[in-house]
Amino acid sequence: MKRRGLAAWGALLPLALIVLVGYVGTVLWTLRTSVSSSRTFPKDDFVGLQQFERLLDNERWQHAIHNLAVYGVLYIAAAMLIGFLLAVFIDQKVRGEGVLRTAFLYPYAMSFVATGLVWQWVLNPDSGLQNAMQQLGLTNFQFDWIVDQDMVIYTVVIAGTWQGAGLVMALMLAGLRGIDEEIWKAARLDGIPTWRVYLSVVLPMMGPTLATVFTLLATGVVKVFDTVVAMTQGGPGTASDVPAKFIMDHLFGRANLALASAGAVMLLITVLALVAPLAYARSRQKTQGGH
Amino acid sequence: MKFTRHALAVAAILAATVLPATAQTSAPLKAEVIHWWTSGGESAAAKTLAEAYKAQGGQWVDTAIALGEQARSVAINRIAGGNPPTAAQFNTTQQFRDIVEQGLLNNVDEVAKRDGWDKFLPETVLQAIRVNGRYYAAPVNIHNMSWFWFSKAAFKKAGIAEEPKSFDELFAVLDKLKAAGLVPLAHGGQPWQDGIVFTATLAHYGGRDLYLKVFRDRDTKAIMGEDFKKVLLAFKRLQSYTDKGSPGRNWNDATAMLISGRAGVQIMGDWAKGEFAQAKQEAGKDYGCSFGFGPNAPYIVQGDVMVFPKTSKPDQIKAQQLLASVITQPATQVAFSQKKGSIPIRTDVDASKLDICAQMGVAAMKDKARQLGNGEIYITPDQNGALQDVLTSYWNRNIPVEKVQKDIVSALRN
Numbered sequence: 001m002k003r004r005g006l007a008a009w010g011a012l013l014p015l016a017l018i019v020l021v022g023y024v025g026t027v028l029w030t031l032r033t034s035v036s037s038s039r040t041f042p043k044d045d046f047v048g049l050q051q052f053e054r055l056l057d058n059e060r061w062q063h064a065i066h067n068l069a070v071y072g073v074l075y076i077a078a079a080m081l082i083g084f085l086l087a088v089f090i091d092q093k094v095r096g097e098g099v100l101r102t103a104f105l106y107p108y109a110m111s112f113v114a115t116g117l118v119w120q121w122v123l124n125p126d127s128g129l130q131n132a133m134q135q136l137g138l139t140n141f142q143f144d145w146i147v148d149q150d151m152v153i154y155t156v157v158i159a160g161t162w163q164g165a166g167l168v169m170a171l172m173l174a175g176l177r178g179i180d181e182e183i184w185k186a187a188r189l190d191g192i193p194t195w196r197v198y199l200s201v202v203l204p205m206m207g208p209t210l211a212t213v214f215t216l217l218a219t220g221v222v223k224v225f226d227t228v229v230a231m232t233q234g235g236p237g238t239a240s241d242v243p244a245k246f247i248m249d250h251l252f253g254r255a256n257l258a259l260a261s262a263g264a265v266m267l268l269i270t271v272l273a274l275v276a277p278l279a280y281a282r283s284r285q286k287t288q289g290g291h
Numbered sequence: 292m293k294f295t296r297h298a299l300a301v302a303a304i305l306a307a308t309v310l311p312a313t314a315q316t317s318a319p320l321k322a323e324v325i326h327w328w329t330s331g332g333e334s335a336a337a338k339t340l341a342e343a344y345k346a347q348g349g350q351w352v353d354t355a356i357a358l359g360e361q362a363r364s365v366a367i368n369r370i371a372g373g374n375p376p377t378a379a380q381f382n383t384t385q386q387f388r389d390i391v392e393q394g395l396l397n398n399v400d401e402v403a404k405r406d407g408w409d410k411f412l413p414e415t416v417l418q419a420i421r422v423n424g425r426y427y428a429a430p431v432n433i434h435n436m437s438w439f440w441f442s443k444a445a446f447k448k449a450g451i452a453e454e455p456k457s458f459d460e461l462f463a464v465l466d467k468l469k470a471a472g473l474v475p476l477a478h479g480g481q482p483w484q485d486g487i488v489f490t491a492t493l494a495h496y497g498g499r500d501l502y503l504k505v506f507r508d509r510d511t512k513a514i515m516g517e518d519f520k521k522v523l524l525a526f527k528r529l530q531s532y533t534d535k536g537s538p539g540r541n542w543n544d545a546t547a548m549l550i551s552g553r554a555g556v557q558i559m560g561d562w563a564k565g566e567f568a569q570a571k572q573e574a575g576k577d578y579g580c581s582f583g584f585g586p587n588a589p590y591i592v593q594g595d596v597m598v599f600p601k602t603s604k605p606d607q608i609k610a611q612q613l614l615a616s617v618i619t620q621p622a623t624q625v626a627f628s629q630k631k632g633s634i635p636i637r638t639d640v641d642a643s644k645l646d647i648c649a650q651m652g653v654a655a656m657k658d659k660a661r662q663l664g665n666g667e668i669y670i671t672p673d674q675n676g677a678l679q680d681v682l683t684s685y686w687n688r689n690i691p692v693e694k695v696q697k698d699i700v701s702a703l704r705n
Contacts, residue, residue, distance in 0.1 A: 039673070040367060040389035054705065059698075060680045126536035147480075147538040149688055236480055236538035237687030238680055252364045254676035255389065 027268065034261035042257060051262035061263065064241040067153050071160070071242070072221040078161040079217055080210075083168025088198060090169070091176045101173070105166040112163070116230025119159040120146070152232055152240040159227055164220065168213050175209035176202065215278060222271050243267055319350035320610040324597070325369075326380035327362035328631075329355050332565040336630035340431075343623040349613055352377075366600075370395050375600030377610050383419045383430060383594040384667035390598070391422045397599045397608065398425040399615040406616060411637040413656060415592040415664035428596035429615035432624070432633035435591050435652060436560035436665060437491035440567075441579035444552030445473050451555075457584045458496045458525070461556070465532045468555040476529060477545040477554035480538035482683040484545075484559070486675075489526050489682050490666055491558045494591055495583045497522040499663060502589070506669040509703045515696050523685070523692050530686050532556075538687070549578060564632040564648060580648040582655065590655040593665035594633060670703060677702035 037047045055061050086104050090097055107115065122128045123146040133141035145151035179202055187197045203210075225244035228234060234241040243263060250260035322344065328337040334355065341351035354376060356362035363386065366379035370390060381387045390396055403409075403426040409417070412430065420428040439461070441454050446464075449471035455461040468475040478484065494502050497518060504513035513519055534554075537545075546566040548554035557563065567578055574580055582590055597618060599611040617623055624635035629644055634652040642653040655661050667675050681698040684690060 039671075041371060041393055059684075120539070124536060126534075144535060147535055232539055233481055235482070235683070235687070237482070237485075237683040239687065249676065250673075253360050254673045255386070255671075256673045256676075259673075 030261045030264050030268075033257055034265045036258050038257040038261075040255040040257070047258075051258045052266070055259060055262045055266065060238050060241060061243070061246055063238060064243045064246045067240060068221065068224070068242055070153050071157055071224060072218070074154070074157045075160045075164070075221060076214065076217045078157065079164040079168050080213060082161060082165040083213070084172050086165065086169040087172035087176055090173055101170070104169050107163045108166045110163065112226035113230045115159055115163045116227040116232075119155065119162070120231045123155055146232065147236055149236055149239045152236065156224075156228055156231060156240055159231060160220075160224070163227075164217060167216070171209055171213050171216075172206070175206040179205060211278065211282075215275070218274050219271070222267060222274075319345070319348060320606060320613055321350045321352055322377040322610040322614050323352040323354055324378045324380070324614075325354045325356060325362055325366045325376045326595075327356055327359045328380075329357045330565070332562075332568070332630055332632060336627050339626040339630060340618060340623065343620070343626070344614060344617050347613060347617055349610060349617070370600045375602060377602075377607055378597045378599050378614055380431075381428065381596055381598050382667065383416055383428075383433075383592070383596050384665070385419070385669075385671050386667075387428065387596075387598050388422070388671070390600075391427050395601050396427050397601050397611055398427050399429060399599060399612060400426050402426075402429070402612050402615045402619075406619060408619070411639060413592060413636070413662050414659065415662050415668055416594070416636060418664065419668050420596060428598045429618045430636045431595040431597060431618055432628050432631055433592050433594040433636055433652075433656070434560055434562065434633045435582050436593050437487050437494065437558055437582070437591055438561055438563070438648070439491070439581045439583075440546070440549055440557045440559060440563055441581070442549035442552055442555055443577055443579060445549070445555040446579075448552065449473060449555065454579045454581060455584065458492075461584070462528070465529075465556065469532060473552075474534045474548060474554035475532035475556060477548040477557040478530075478533045478537050479540040479542045479545045480533070480687070481540070481542075482679045484542055485683045485686045486666075486679045487560065488529055488558050488686075490591065492526045492529065493522050494589050494663060496525045499589045502663060505699075505703075506664075506666045509670070511700050514700050514703075520692055520696060523695055526682075527685065527692070529558075561632050561634075561648065561652070564646065574647050580651070582648075582652060587661065588655075589663040590652060590661050591663050591665055592656075593667070594636070674703050674705065677705065 033042055034051055035048060036043045036045050037050075090100060090104075094100065110118075123143070125131065125144040125147060130141060130143045133143075146155045183201060183205075184197070187201065223244055224242050225248065228240055228242050228245055232240045234245050243266070247260045247263040247267070250256045250263065326337060328334055337353070337355070341353065344351050356365055359382070363379075363381060366376065366381075367390065369375050370379075375395075387396070408426065412420075413433070416430050416433070420426055420430060439455075445468060446452075446454075449468045451464055451467050455464045465475040478488065493505065497505075501513060501518055501522070504510040505519065542559055542563070543566050545554070545557050546559065546563045547570075549557050550567060550570045550572060564574070564580075567574070572578055582588065597614065599615070602608065602611075619636065621635070621637060621640045624637060625640050625642075625644055627633075628635050628649065632649070634645065634649045634656065635642075638653055638657045640653075642650050645653065666678070670678070678699060681695060681702050685692075685695045
C-alpha cells in the first residue's frame, strides 16, 4: 500500500514541479514585479501600490476593462443560448446529424487568429459584406460596425460566438443525451409540451454541464487577445482594447514590466473572483453528497 | 549498413565545408547579428552589410526575426539570459537606454574616436547613441518617418497642377481631391500611423520650436498653449479627409491606394518608396515626395542602430569593433540605403546613386539647423506609448481638444 503511494507520488512529481515552478512560481514573480519600478529589466525595489494607482487612473485600462465586461456578458450569454438551441435542434434526431454536428463544431477547430482575420474581411465595409450587398443592388445596406467606435466590441462578440457556440453545442448535446429516456416518456404521458420539458425538467438536470460550459467560456473571456489583435488590433483607436492586449503592449513594446505585471495581477484577481465562488459551491455540493 | 553510409556522407560533407575554412591563415571574425530586416528590400539591404563585413575579414551569422518588437525582445532576453548575440538591431531611440544603464552593453568608444564619429554624425543621432560620453551603438541609417507622398494620377484627376508648398496648401489640395470624389488622405488607422501623422503635423504646422518644447522639454505650458491647440485641431482636421475603411488598414495597403490613383496623399515613412518601386512607379514621374514645406522645413531623423552586448571574449569584441567600423563606412552606407530606402548617416557620401527623394533628404541633412529628432529620441518607449494612446483616441473619437492637451501632459509626465 505504502509502495503504491510512493510510486503515485513519483509519477506526479514532474507535474507537481511544473505546477509549482511554472504556475505558482511565475504568479508570485508577477506579484513581486507589480510592486516594483521595473522597466525593461526586473528590479528589486519596492514602490508599494504605485503601479496599481497608475493603472486604475489609465483611461485605456478602464476602457479595456469595460470592453471585457461587455464582451464577457454578451459572449457567454450568446454562446450558451445559441449552443443550447443548436444542441436541442440536433437532439430532435434530425437527418444528417453527423454532418450538421461537424459543421457547427467546425469553427471551433479554427485558431482565434484565423477567426479574427475571417471576420475582419467579412466586416470590412470596403471589401466585405456591406460592399457585396451594395453591389447586389441593396445600396442602402449598411454594416460598418467594425470601424465604428461604439459598435466595434460587438463585432468581436459576433466572431467569438461564431467560434464558441459549436463547442457549447457539443457539450450540451452530450448532456442532453445523458437524460434518461424514461423522463421523456413520462412527460409525454402527462402531455407536457416539449419546450416546457426542456425548460423546467431537462435544463435543471444539466446543472453540471452548464457549470462546465460557463467555466470554459469565462476563462476564454478573460484571456481574449488573439481575436482582437487579428480582427481590429484593438482599434479603431483603442475602442476594442482588452486587458490582455494592454498587458502585452506594455510588456514588450513599451518596456514597462511593472505596469504590465500590475495589469496581470488585476486579471488574476478577476479570475479568482469568478472561479472561487464556483469552486466553493462545488466543494459544498460534494460534502453534502457524502452524507 | 545504411547508417554508416550516411555517416560517411555526412563526414565527407563536413570535411568539405570545414577544411577550407581552417586552411585559411586566420579564422574569420564571426558575428551573430539579430535584426528585423525581413521584407524583400530590407533583407537585400541587410545582405549588403553582410557582404561588406565579409569583405573586411568577418563572417556574418544572420539571425533575422520578423517584427521589431519581437526581435528586440529576443535580443533583450538573450542578453539578460547570458547568451547574447554579437550585435543586435535597435531603433535610434531610447529603446536601449535601460540596457546601457544595466551595464549590459559594450561601448565602441575606440572606433568612434578613431573614425571621428563626432565629426560626421548628426547631433540627433549622437544624442541617442551617446550615454555619459560613451558610444553604445553604431548607427546604420536614417529614416524619416513622416514624408508626404503624392499620387500624380490622383492629382491629375482632381485637376491639381502643383504639389502643396505649405500646410495650408496641403489642406486646399485635400479639399480639391475630396471634391473630385477621391480619397484625399490614404491613411491606415493604426495607432503608430496616427502617431506619424501627428509628428508630421507638429513639425511642419507647429514648427521646430514648438516640436522641441513638446517632445524634448515636455513643457507643460507649451502643451497647454494656443499654438499646440492649433496643431491638435489641424491633426484632427486631417482625419476628416480619410475614408471609412481606414481603421485597421495596413500602411502598404494605404500606399497601394496612391499607386492606383484612388487616393491623393499619404503621410508615411520613406519605406513607402519600396511599395512604389515594386509597382514599377518612379519618384518624380508617377509619385511626388516631400519631407516638409518651405526651404527651412525640418527633417525628422530616426533610424536603426546596432548595439553590442557585453562580452569578454576577445574575438567577439574584435568582431563588434570591426562591425561598428564597417557599418559606418561611406561605401557601406550608400549601398545599404539604396536598397533600404533610407538615407546614409553621413553627408560626405556620393548621393548620386540614391533616388531623388533620398537626395533631397541628404541635401537637407547638410543643414544642421533642419535636423529634428523623431519623438522617440527624446521620450521613453513608455511615454511614447501613452502619448500614442491619447492621440489615437483623439483621432478616432470626438474628444474636446482641451482634454487632449491635459492627457498629453500626463502621458509625458510618467
